[in-house]
Amino acid sequence: MNFRNFQVPYQVNERYAKKVAYFSMEFAVHQPLKIYSGGLGFLSGSHLRSAYELRQNMIGIGILWKFGYYDQARNQDQTLQVTWTEKIYNFLEDTGIRYQILIHDSPVWVKAMYLPPTTFNTAPLFLLSTDLPENDYISQTITHRLYDANVATKVAQFILLGVGGAKLIDELGFNPDRYHLNEAHGLSAAFYLLNKFKSLDTLREHLVFTTHTPEEAGNEKHDIYLCHKMSYFCGLSIDEVRKVTGIQDDLFNHSLAALRFARLANGVSELHGHVSREMWQKYPGVCPIISITNAQNLRYWADKQLYRFSDEQNHEKFDDRKKWLKWRAFEIVADQTGKQFNPDTLTIVWARRFAGYKRADFLTQNMARFEKLINDNNYPVQIIWAGKPYPSDYPAINQFNHLVSLSKNYKNIAVLTGYELALSKRLKQAADVWLNNPRVPREASGTSGMTAAMNGAVNLSTDDGWIPEFADHGNNSFVVPKGNYASMSTEEQDQYDLDKLYEILENEILPLYYNNYHTWRQIVQNGMRDVLLKFESNRMADEYYELLYK
Incomplete structure (x- = not known):
């Protein structure tokens, strides 16, 4: 040529x-x-x-x-x-x-x-x-x-x-x-x-x-x-x-x-x-x-079969497909960590670049509530973390290693390595809840939640970046309501966001997923539809x- x-x-x-x-x-x-x-x-x-x-x-x-x-x-x-x-x-x-x-x-x-x-x-x-x-x-x-x-x-x-x-x-x-x-x-x-x-x-x-x-x-x-x-x-x-x-x-x-x-x-x-x-x-x-x-690009990122079953309103096949996508991703979890995750259990995923303002270990900042969440037999959860810190960002590397150390104490927590395009797609398919908790207004856009929604995950996020243009709380996602951040110290902002995240998880997401799955599925499908309306890269x-x- x-x-x-x-x-x-x-x-x-x-x-x-x-x-x-x-x-x-x-x-x-x-x-x-x-x-x-x-x-x-x-x-x-x-x-x-x-x-x-x-x-x-x-x-x-x-x-x-x-x-x-x-x-x-x-x-x-x-x-x-x-x-x-x-x-x-x-x-x-x-x-x-x-x-x-x-x-x-x-x-x-x-x-x-x-x-x-x-x-x-x-x-x-x-x-x-x-x-x-x-x-x-x-x-x-x-x-x-x-x-x-x-x-x-x-x-x-x-x-x-x-x-x-x-x-x-x-x-x-x-x-x-x-x-x-x-x-x-x-x-x-x-x-x-x-x-x-x-x-x-x-x-x-x-x-x-x-x-x-x-x-x-x-x-x-x-x-x-x-x-x-x-x-x-x-x-x-x-x-x-x-x-x-x-x-x-x-x-x-x-x-x-x-x-x-x-x-x-x-x-x-x-x-x-x-x-x-x-x-x-x-x-x-x-x-x-x-x-x-x-x-983000639909053709590359979205699971086409989930979209097909959603369009056909074939709930049985939709649920079966999502469960199979979770099971396939959990093979990677088992391979890397030796832990067998359950496709029937609500799975929370936090996966993106490790940077201080993105607050990777946010849920663990209140260990009493974290222990309660992780050990709840009525509403069981699984959590996966993944992402690459900058190779010279030692605070972020310490954060990653802290999560690795923590995960050794629990059967239902995993920290994965190799977060690149392929693993990113698999983890979005694994997620029921895609957790995104940057400190507002530090996230310019953030796009991982878009591709998560294209794979049947529901966004749980602070109200930053692209989220204000997308989120309809309780209908296509769940969002921490903006506090009066301008008058808060960093510590106060973190405390406010953390309390709200736990309230949404404990009082809305978990009861919905386990007690009213029909409504949960509708929220998933609303997110899949709405993300295509405005957040497809064409x-x-x-x-x-x-x-x-x-």
């Missing part, structure tokens, strides 16, 4: 004729391609799948991580072990394209690999690698580990995604109408394009930006002198950088620069759009921020064209 003057290899729908290059640090398109860590990748993976289904004129630009994010293994005592295994992908095509970019004032060779649309049903995806014999060892390691803990390596990764991605697009001759930065990791593309277009106005015309971070402190900032030394600014002096970005202090805020360079930006839920506008309004020169709520991919790219 000739990659010069590249065109997407399918008939483009005229409605989506505008050419878009979509930059993301991670893409979770399918289990075998391990170049993702969590929610950002799950989101961009679904976006590329929907772009393909709708025949949009889009290409993805990412990085081919040699060791992925990391492989989650166990130490002898079952605690978390971070391991690194080289990944080999024979389904990727070598484009034959090689070129150099400057990193730290030195030329670094880049090669581009290609994932064709027909392999995993996605828009075309180009993945960059510096793991080449022409490069010195330090340059080779740029594409070894996703989100490398070393600051200089991380800045080099940002340069590769941004500058390397923008230069690849020129090598391809793709000439996009819009460069879409999914998070600010690829912002260095803006400095490359500034050199190319010689005009801030022209740059703004082409650049759009999606922010996923609902608090200022969470946005990437790096020493401006380090960025300059590493050639992040594509030859601009620090004075010139300050002039074009308006950033006067010594910490370069990637998101703030993106918001000043872009013609338009979006938050990833209605609530997050509101939070983002409030957060950034004190900074002059920031572009408008709209909302496009995240979504709607999202369409809105990006209609609202952001136009």
Whole structure:
């Protein structure tokens, strides 16, 4: 295949004729391609799948991580072990394209690999690698580990995604109408394009930006002198950088620069759009921020038979299918932990990236109530935890290990490793209750509950991210009512949320599941239906064209 003057290899729908290059640090398109860590990748993976289904004129630009994010293994005592295994992908095509970019004032060779649309049903995806014999060892390691803990390596990764991605697009001759930065990791593309277009106005015309971070402190900032030394600014002096970005202090805020360079930006839920506008309004020169709520791809995630039996109102087959999905997932539980779970028992699952604000071990913060819940013979429960902490986030790793230690005392608690796409889908099928308890308003969107609903799980959540747009308490989900969080300390907020979670579990969910299963099934099916109305990624991919790219 000739990659010069590249065109997407399918008939483009005229409605989506505008050419878009979509930059993301991670893409979770399918289990075998391990170049993702969590929610950002799950989101961009679904976006590329929907772009393909709708025949949009889009290409993805990412990085081919040699060791992925990391492989989650166990130490002898079952605690978390971070391991690194080289990944080999024979389904990727070598484009034959090689070129150099400057990193730290030195030329670094880049090669581009290609994932064709027909392999995993996605828009075309180009993945960059510096793991080449022409490069010195330090340059080779740029594409070894996703989100490398070393600051200089991380800045080099940002340069590769941004500058390397923008230069690849020129090598391809793709000439996009819009460069879409999914998070600010690829912002260095803006400095490359500034050199190319010689005009801030022209740059703004082409650049759009999606922010996923609902608090200022969470946005990437790096020493401006380090960025300059590493050639992040594509030859601009620090004075010139300050002039074009308006950033006067010594910490370069990637998101703030993106918001000043872009013609338009979006938050990833209605609530997050509101939070983002409030957060950034004190900074002059920031572009408008709209909302496009995240979504997930039905074709990839949903259990089709559950939907068929629900549509046919065949309750017997629906119940039988859900029970079988639970039984199949419990084989993984037994294999990893030696515990035999019961498909007839209400199963609560908490599974996502381990991060402090997501409060993985929240239910265990009141051990008296937790013991009562876990040992109730009238209303038995099973709980599964899974997720990957960031490999250098030691508080999150300690939290994971604490849950492992706790689980050894109970037959009905399991902590699983290897939380990637395949296990994620199985655990959503295992769940009767998908537990989501971030500290409001820290979750920009969160999408795991969408795919849980597509597999017959009921969301039990704090009222954050996408949930306010979806939840109808007691009809399609269960939601902790928002407290007066602004006047509460963190400890008071945690206590309020925890009390409400337990009240909902003890007084509503458990009696309903065991005493009125017909109504429970209706809630499950309402959630399955409602999640398709607004939270399927074809709607999202369409809105990006209609609202952001136009």
